[in-house]
Amino acid sequence: TGFIAFIPEWIAQQYYRHGLFCASQPLPVLVFSIIGILWACFPLLSFQFYGGNAKIWTENPNDPRNSFNAERPRWLEKAPIAYVQQVMVKSAVHPYSQDLKLMDAFRGPLASSFKLHLSDILSFVDKDTGLDMDHECLRTDGLSPRYRMSLAHILPDYGCLIMSPANIWKKDPLIFQEDANIVNTIFNYQSSREGHSSLADVMFGLRQRDTGLTKYPVRNRQRVITYSVTIVLRQHKPNFISALRKHLKKVYPLNTEENKQTDHIINIFFPEQINGMEYLPYTALITGLFFYTLFSCRKIDLIQSKVGIALTSVITILGSLFMSLGLTGTSLGGTGYVYIVPYAIAFIGMENILVITRSIVSTPSHLDVKVRVAQGLSKEGWNITKNLFSQITLLTFGFFLGIVDNSIQEFSIFAVMGLLSDFYLQHFFFITVLSMDISRFGLVDVVQTRKPTYQRQHSSSDRSHSNLFQCPVSGPGSKYEVDGSSTTGLVAPSLSPPQQKLPKRVQVVNFWAQRRVVSRIFLLTMVIWIFLFIYKIGIIDYIIKGAQSDTVSSLYIPHDAAKASQRKSGLGGSESLRNGPTPDISKILASVNPQLEREYSEF
Numbered sequence: 001t002g003f004i005a006f007i008p009e010w011i012a013q014q015y016y017r018h019g020l021f022c023a024s025q026p027l028p029v030l031v032f033s034i035i036g037i038l039w040a041c042f043p044l045l046s047f048q049f050y051g052g053n054a055k056i057w058t059e060n061p062n063d064p065r066n067s068f069n070a071e072r073p074r075w076l077e078k079a080p081i082a083y084v085q086q087v088m089v090k091s092a093v094h095p096y097s098q099d100l101k102l103m104d105a106f107r108g109p110l111a112s113s114f115k116l117h118l119s120d121i122l123s124f125v126d127k128d129t130g131l132d133m134d135h136e137c138l139r140t141d142g143l144s145p146r147y148r149m150s151l152a153h154i155l156p157d158y159g160c161l162i163m164s165p166a167n168i169w170k171k172d173p174l175i176f177q178e179d180a181n182i183v184n185t186i187f188n189y190q191s192s193r194e195g196h197s198s199l200a201d202v203m204f205g206l207r208q209r210d211t212g213l214t215k216y217p218v219r220n221r222q223r224v225i226t227y228s229v230t231i232v233l234r235q236h237k238p239n240f241i242s243a244l245r246k247h248l249k250k251v252y253p254l255n256t257e258e259n260k261q262t263d264h265i266i267n268i269f270f271p272e273q274i275n276g277m278e279y280l281p282y283t284a285l286i287t288g289l290f291f292y293t294l295f296s297c298r299k300i301d302l303i304q305s306k307v308g309i310a311l312t313s314v315i316t317i318l319g320s321l322f323m324s325l326g327l328t329g330t331s332l333g334g335t336g337y338v339y340i341v342p343y344a345i346a347f348i349g350m351e352n353i354l355v356i357t358r359s360i361v362s363t364p365s366h367l368d369v370k371v372r373v374a375q376g377l378s379k380e381g382w383n384i385t386k387n388l389f390s391q392i393t394l395l396t397f398g399f400f401l402g403i404v405d406n407s408i409q410e411f412s413i414f415a416v417m418g419l420l421s422d423f424y425l426q427h428f429f430f431i432t433v434l435s436m437d438i439s440r441f442g443l444v445d446v447v448q449t450r451k452p453t454y455q456r457q458h459s460s461s462d463r464s465h466s467n468l469f470q471c472p473v474s475g476p477g478s479k480y481e482v483d484g485s486s487t488t489g490l491v492a493p494s495l496s497p498p499q500q501k502l503p504k505r506v507q508v509v510n511f512w513a514q515r516r517v518v519s520r521i522f523l524l525t526m527v528i529w530i531f532l533f534i535y536k537i538g539i540i541d542y543i544i545k546g547a548q549s550d551t552v553s554s555l556y557i558p559h560d561a562a563k564a565s566q567r568k569s570g571l572g573g574s575e576s577l578r579n580g581p582t583p584d585i586s587k588i589l590a591s592v593n594p595q596l597e598r599e600y601s602e603f
Contacts, residue, residue, distance in 0.1 A: 023373040024370055037322075044325060056267070087116070088227075113166045114176065122134070131237070136237065140161050154167050163205070187213075206228060285343060293353070316422070316429060323421035328414050338410055341414045351517070351519060356430070361376070395419075398411070
């Protein structure tokens, strides 16, 4: 108990020493904090920000040097969302006679895509492993509402994500055969902007110039049409791909040329394209916090540069966000729980800034600036440490729960690094800047700003006498009158300023800082969220069922086992019965679970 009671005192002493050092050596501390910010944000220089251009990286998984390659981009660290396998096909009508129509040169090769797509690939089953395409492919969960009306007949909806030229005709051979001009139908989906793939390019898996198609064919001749069937898989299973390759070569024996198999994997990263609207809520939040800090500091006379302190608080919040992004490599463009972290860091950081500022400002004004900073920091040191430890503990528990859901782990790591970065900047950057600003407001300024009462009570005759006897016209003392006499005197000023009515904005700051509203809401939300997650994944039900099964197993004792225990104890059956009444097992089971009583009676 004594050791536990000593911990808050010891932590307060460490915060006192830290505050005294920051106020005594502001320049080295500022340099140290800036170096820490640059070091943590340095990975952002190589971070892949949002853009429209796809990033491509080719690697050989069998090369041992691949994992130690320093040039590998950071986006390779995340697991891919899908694996794409393409089956390239070159088809032509052979032999080609002149009595065929012009469209037959295109219709014949494209007709093979229906059989390849629907029969040979979609219905493929590996007999050795039992894996089939229906379970290995990536299944879509529906198109976006903006595309469902216009592209639902082309893009796969609620099924395997497999694309081929057959999708253009709804994968229906009858619709394909009834189409009089299939070339025009294809080029209806060919229009696209420069540098962007069209819908027809996606279905063919190739650029239009590589397919052999011509928008306005003139000559009636044989044409070689190239297309591909694009298969999107959930996982990369080389054995399943090898079995599919053997199956296709067996079905299409004309492919006698052995292709050289390569083990190279092409990684393609598509950065998310944004228009800046995603950052408007956070920008509005930061702007609101800046003006709130500015108007709150306007009523605090101890702070000289109101705008400077408001900017320092904003820099502290933004710096903690960028430091956590650089240390974790997390992207803010993703969906899920990660999107909440910047807002939580902003509110918690602003609350800590208000707590520290209020604690330093409320110290006695006659003390030196260094001592005031040290005392103010030591008063809130234990609360800051306790709240930080509680938040990190809950986030660590949530990280271990993330084994079930990876997005929870990413949220927990990002939040922990944000809290630690915010703690670092507040105690090395913000406190140092605040102490430098307060040092401009010395004790002499405090004395001069306090207008003595007796100066306003002087009459014109008093001013003439004061000029005659060279009495001071201002000073820290106060004039008082003795009751029942006309004598007056001067007293020294009190060390504590007189109690004044605080403005409402300062009262709001004090309430926010005293109650720790944001920190308590965050802790309560984390606890509720963890309990809901545990209940959702069924851990509580599993524990309850396990406890019930243990209770039933402890109550049910087989007849043979009971006799054996009686022989070991040296007691007969009659003696054991005389020692106590026979327990009613049915009543015991009924108290545990009524269903067990029925099962026992049937038994």
